[in-house]
Amino acid sequence: MNRDTAQLIVCHDCDLLQREIALKKGCSASCSRCGALLYRNATDSINRTLAWTAAAFIVFIIANIFPIFAIELQGDRSVLNLIEAVSSIWTQKMQLMSLVVFVTTILIPTVEMLSMIYLLSSLKMLRIPFGHIMIMKMIRVVSPWGMIEILMLGMLVSLVKLTSSFKVILGLALWSFGLLTFLLAAAAASFSARHIWNLIDKIGGMKS
């Protein structure tokens, strides 16, 4: 990249203004003063993030439909999935808790995954999706509030406690949540907002 036409980039940690340089695939650039990560040249970011997110969404549906675990007590078996767990917390007069669990483990992951699939599949077809600025902002705001990983930990802890008093049968959803944790981590690792903005600029430039 020519020094005069190179873009300037500001470090979000120490505000140092630096010139952007082209990176090899898979490499990252750090701030020359504080060492904070400035940007990455994520390998095939759009395709990989789309593939991981689509796989995560399918597994997420399975995780919500099938039982997490079943408990057997004196021959009676009670089966529980995530939505039933949320509504059972609600009926036990813990509405706020039920709402928090619903928002962080069902609503936000659904909205985030669907927006990501819509955004990335449009870009892949070289179309700028409707409302892309709002979607990008929303993904940034909501993503820290998706708590599938915390839910997974919570389920494992309660499982250990339950097995001491009941016969517990593990359900398909429990394995699905485990797999989901890895898929979401892979999607987050291949996601690059900078890559998306660059592609949006490029598509915009082609159409004008």
Ligand SMILES: [Zn+2]
């Ligand atoms: Zn810095």
